[in-house]
Amino acid sequence: MNATEHAVPMAGVPAAGAPVAGVLDLAAQRVEAETGLAFAGAKRRQFDAALGRMAEALGLPGAPACASWLLAGPWDDARSALCARFLTVGETYFFREPRALDLVCDYALAHLARAEARPLRIWSAGCCTGEEPYSIAMTLRRRVPRLPPADVTILATDLNEAFLDFAREGKYRRWSFRRSDPADLAAFFRPLADGRFEIDPQLREQIRFAGLNLATGAYPSAATGTLAMDVIFCRNVLMYFGPEQVKRVIERLRDCLVDGGWLVVNASEASTQLFAGFTPVYHEDAVFFRKGAPPAPVPSTVAAPAAPVFTPPVAAPAAAQRPHPAQPSAPLIAPVVAAPDSAMARVRALADAGRREEALQCLRRAVEAEASSAPLQQDAALFALEHGDRTLARHCLRRLLYLEPDSAIGHYLAALIEDAAGRRPRARSLLRDCGRLAADADLRGAVQHWLERLS
């Protein structure tokens, strides 16, 4: 694509010589308004770097020129495609977070039991290269064979047309099967000479792939086929949007669902405050929101065990208590200092008053309300460990490592849990990652010491 024909300055576009940061800021705002993709705070550098690459693809001299091009004139397919190509994240694989597939099967069985005349309607919103909708189709064929494929419609949409073309072609490399084995899926895939696997054409025909921008597209709407959905998957999409956009998208997705229908998001996206009109149902690795049902009780899957289980390895407390060169009495893993009126401060106040159960209840609420806050998840994991709720701690650490895959502390705490549960190989692997990621010499030392004891 060459942008020079689009690059004519227009009214409202910053003039040449306008401060570069200002132009980039405006472009980031426009991209967020048009695509939902938000690049505030730490993500902003990613945006500036991507603008540089976009400029190259357009044959423009640099990021500011590309920003001006994005700002000039009406938002069109060329701008949308460029943003989709350079700003979206294509991370996906077959059978991701399988508990959501259990939900679809349970729903399908209930649908069959009710002998409903209408087809079951499922939507994968932000389907990427197709692994998610194909996993849904395969799971239903396998586990609910009584449901004829003709009685299920699966809509799969995305902003990125290149991802959709890939999905329609349906040829996947081994990497897409990183949590599954293509050999187990022989009924659905044909191995190709080049090492890829091609999806069964019948399965492909069951899915309708279509472009739909969740930020500005038409839904619910008969025109896009997004009415009366039973289950909507919108996993690992909202996390890239700004808070206002997330709220609007959730409201509109809710309007696309039948009463009692389900919205599935990733656990780290599931701040319950955003899901008005839904009942959350919690699992350790996922949260499902049911439209219109009465409020659910606190999830049993994150209930506290009876006794504290925080038994760090012998090496860790010693290292933890070793004086830190810069902060003489700093512990190895210091809780984030909570503002006096913050949820963590309330949790600690309850614990200090000897009200452990209430503290953990309060913590569970905070963990869901601030699902996308990495510091909160880290602090909550530490607190949960200290107060004997290993399940809650794991829940928080999963989120922390999702939000910050390079968190050394997250790896360290996860290793503690794995070790306490007797899963030593997993603990070792987490510790090795922690050692690689840790900038802090004390933490690296503690990891080394602990690894030696585990070997």
Ligand SMILES: C[S@@+](CC[C@H](N)C(=O)[O-])C[C@H]1O[C@@H](n2cnc3c(N)ncnc32)[C@H](O)[C@@H]1O
């Ligand atoms: C990380 S992938 C998630 C794929 C899949 N849902 C999963 O969980 O495995 C995020 C997808 O969201 C899509 N996306 C981002 N912004 C979007 C928008 N405004 N409208 C529709 N899709 C969008 C991206 O193109 C990308 O395919």
